[in-house]
Amino acid sequence: MEEGKKYSKELDVAVRVVHLCCSLCRGVQENLLSSSGDQVISKADDSPVTVADWSVQAVVSWVLAQSFGSDNVSIVAEEDVQTLSRPDSVDLLESVVATVNGCLSEASRYGLTSPDKALETSQVLEAISRCNSTGGPKGRHWVLDPVDGTLGFVRGDQYAVALALIEDGNVVVGVLGCPNYPLNKNLLNYHHDNMSRLSPRSSNAWEKGCVLYTTVGSGKAWMQPLVCGDRKLEWPNSAKLIKVSSIDDPALATFCEPVERANTSHTFSAGVANSVGLRKQPLRVHSMVKYAAIARGDAEVFMKFARVGYKEKIWDHAAGVLITQEAGGVVTDAGGRPLDFSRGVYLEGLDRGIVACAGETLHEQIIGAVYASWDSSNL
Numbered sequence: 057m058e059e060g061k062k063y064s065k066e067l068d069v070a071v072r073v074v075h076l077c078c079s080l081c082r083g084v085q086e087n088l089l090s091s092s093g094d095q096v097i098s099k100a101d102d103s104p105v106t107v108a109d110w111s112v113q114a115v116v117s118w119v120l121a122q123s124f125g126s127d128n129v130s131i132v133a134e135e136d137v138q139t140l141s142r143p144d145s146v147d148l149l150e151s152v153v154a155t156v157n158g159c160l161s162e163a164s165r166y167g168l169t170s171p172d173k174a175l176e177t178s179q180v181l182e183a184i185s186r187c188n189s190t191g192g193p194k195g196r197h198w199v200l201d202p203v204d205g206t207l208g209f210v211r212g213d214q215y216a217v218a219l220a221l222i223e224d225g226n227v228v229v230g231v232l233g234c235p236n237y238p239l240n241k242n243l244l245n246y247h248h249d250n251m252s253r254l255s256p257r258s259s260n261a262w263e264k265g266c267v268l269y270t271t272v273g274s275g276k277a278w279m280q281p282l283v284c285g286d287r288k289l290e291w292p293n294s295a296k297l298i299k300v301s302s303i304d305d306p307a308l309a310t311f312c313e314p315v316e317r318a319n320t321s322h323t324f325s326a327g328v329a330n331s332v333g334l335r336k337q338p339l340r341v342h343s344m345v346k347y348a349a350i351a352r353g354d355a356e357v358f359m360k361f362a363r364v365g366y367k368e369k370i371w372d373h374a375a376g377v378l379i380t381q382e383a384g385g386v387v388t389d390a391g392g393r394p395l396d397f398s399r400g401v402y403l404e405g406l407d408r409g410i411v412a413c414a415g416e417t418l419h420e421q422i423i424g425a426v427y428a429s430w431d432s433s434n435l
């Protein structure tokens with residue numbers, strides 16, 4: 057069977073549920089930005105989590121179980137129910153349940169089925185905690201980052217909903233929802249606050265949001281505008297092919313990296329950039345939107361070098377990597393080897409960092425520069 061056809065049902069459901077969840081996130085983000093309440097919760101590692109992270113996880117889990125049967129679905133995802141189940145989290149849990157039910161009641165607009173009646177709290181908790189698979193080298197595992205770049209999300213900035221399917225250790229389907237990706241790529245590095253100063257909400261500058269998707273071996277990646285308001289998802293009619301940039305001259309290339317110093321070494325990346333002749337200011341963007349920028353041809357290089365001891369998780373990369381590769385890009389670790397999605401929750405064996413490029417030429421130069429400058433760095 058042709059690869060693309062092989063995963064057609066999985067892709068269909070994944071694209072629909074990501075659209076649905078992008079709409080959920082938009083609602084929660086608007087609410088978050090317009091209220092001053094303490095709606096951002098800190099996890100044990102001090103990273104933020106919100107009603108949107110848990111709600112998206114519940115919705116995706118519920119829809120996948122409905123579509124493929126709960127016994128057949130293995131999901132590896134970021135969130136668990138520990139915080140939500142605490143006695144002092146009653147209000148939080150209530151808002152998750154309300155958000156999930158509000159979202160699922162809209163499912164038919166996306167060609168999905170709503171539950172017969174609103175889900176009970178216990179069903180929502182069950183849907184979230186069912187996503188506790190640890191993946192591995194055999195069989196099919198869905199991989200979900202319900203909100204990637206939660207920090208960007210709470211800042212009113214870039215974030216992504218990322219869903220992928222791994223089969224026998226390889227990523228075979230990738231779907232990336234980017235609700236704040238601006239139509240005008242020059243606005244990618246504008247923070248929300250600047251954006252509202254820049255133009256009135258009604259102008260074109262505010263047009264934003266897309267869902268990117270692909271299947272392995274197709275050699276094609278697609279983009280759809282986000283469905284919002286009362287519109288219905290017309291799929292696949294409204295999709296456009298995307299392709300990486302053809303720029304291979306570092307002097308003309310743009311590189312992107314995480315916003316926070318805690319997540320990558322800006323200094324090391326700046327050294328690499330300088331030694332290959334990248335001249336432009338780095339584009340610092342939250343979330344897997346960085347992969348989207350490479351896949352859409354809006355930037356040419358993405359580098360991330362986390363601190364020693366940090367282990368990258370598969371849900372932070374799976375969807376973005378496949379979409380970038382099928383759009384014509386190259387993604388490896390800093391040693392030039394492919395990322396290994398077959399070894400559980402973490403990208404085990406990752407050599408130092410991640411390098412994603414629009415093409416081979418840039419990629420070889422970056423890998424060479426990492427090799428040359430690593431020993432003199434303090435990483």
Ligand SMILES: Nc1ncnc2c1ncn2[C@@H]1O[C@H](COP(=O)(O)OS(=O)(=O)O)[C@@H](OP(=O)(O)O)[C@H]1O
Binds near residue numbers: 134204317318372
């Ligand atoms: N210490 C450390 N080092 C490296 N990476 C880390 C670290 N801690 C967390 N994470 C993961 O980074 C994800 C967010 O990545 P971003 O590229 O969006 O970072 S940034 O906000 O732009 O700085 C973030 O994903 P989300 O939790 O989904 O937002 C984390 O999985």
Ligand SMILES: [Mg+2]
Binds near residue numbers: 201203204205372
């Ligand atoms: Mg993430």
Ligand SMILES: [Mg+2]
Binds near residue numbers: 134202203204205206
């Ligand atoms: Mg996340």
Ligand SMILES: [Mg+2]
Binds near residue numbers: 103104134206
């Ligand atoms: Mg997180």
